[in-house]
Amino acid sequence: MRKKTIISLGIVVFLLLLLRLFLPSIVLHFVNKELKDMEEYTGHVEDIDIALIRGAYVIDGIEILKRDTNKTAAIDTVPFFSCPKIDLSIHWKALFQGKVVGELLVDQPKLNFVHTPSVEPEVKQDTSDLRGLIRDLMPLDINRFEINQAEVHYIDNLSSPKVDVFIKDLNILATHLTNDSVEGDSLPSSLNANGRAYDGVFNLDVKLNALADQPTFDMSAAFENVNLVGLNDFLRAYGNFDVKKGEFNVFTEFAAKEGVFKGYVKPLIKDLDVVQWNKEEGNVLQILWETLVAGAAELFENQKEDQLGSKITIENTFENPNIHTGQAIMIILRNAFVQALRPSIEQSIDLGNIEEEEAKSGFLEGIFKGESEK
Structure with missing residues (x-):
């Protein structure tokens, strides 16, 4: 029996080695x-x-x-x-x-x-x-x-x-x-990310329920201090203009639960200088277009902060998102002529308020009211 056992163990070891x-x-x-x-x-x-x-x-x-x-x-x-x-x-x-x-x-x-x-x-x-x-x-x-x-x-x-x-x-x-979701913790999973691009830094923080039937998460993200000069090929290809200098920032928050979501995207551009009136750079139409872009940027720029920006609110369901374009345009005007947007994440979006309706204030009161903008 001992001999058979040794032989059997030897065969098993040999097969394992062969398999390995x-x-x-x-x-x-x-x-x-x-x-x-x-x-x-x-x-x-x-x-x-x-x-x-x-x-x-x-x-x-x-x-x-x-x-x-x-x-x-x-x-x-x-x-x-x-x-x-x-x-x-x-x-x-x-x-x-x-x-x-x-x-x-x-x-x-x-x-x-x-x-x-x-x-x-x-x-x-x-x-x-x-x-x-x-x-x-x-x-x-x-x-x-x-x-x-x-x-x-x-x-x-x-x-x-x-x-x-x-x-x-x-x-x-x-x-x-x-x-599995822990009682009292509806967002047990987490995802964190960071990166770099064009002298800028990217950060993302997400709390989520990865096992939920519908997207359930609370996220915030920021891309800060991006050098727009490094994106000139992109700007020329899709915008038909380029810049001498400029810094791009974007801040965003979103939360979602039971098929409903709410959030915003806040893009800000600082120290923008669009290339213009360069006869050696392009044809007359190109020069006119770049001049128009530069003029519009100058018109809607907050002169004190040298900043162009807005805040785009997006909410409703994933199948039927609602983008508040009119509000975004009014915030551009407010940033330019009343008070500059603050370059930061607002900490105003979470699971607790995704179903809340925004206060129905007057058309100008809600946009141009004197309280501090986050």
């Missing part, structure tokens, strides 16, 4: 087959490492390319997604709490949204397909994911000049994505 030896190649073949067989995309992985002790596998050198919009064999030369390392593992902290869930760590990924003439909402489709791929690669529900030093680009090679707008050094951390 060939498992990375088996998984690599499976992943590359999944990438190759995708309808809208194709891709390749260089190598896969298996860590059985911690229940993980590491994808090294993944690249995903997008097929053209006509679903032919043509492939976009700009990778849709590339990353030197992705670590997919069991989330041991949650496992000790009785939940078998996964953890995702992504180092230095690069995501490119390339504009094409397609009439479909490509960005929405791309992000949806990417989530689907992650579900295929990670069979467990993801409870925690971390993204380090990411880059996100919007590229338009069809515009003149060509456009490449980006955010770099993007770090994202999301936790408790599969935890």
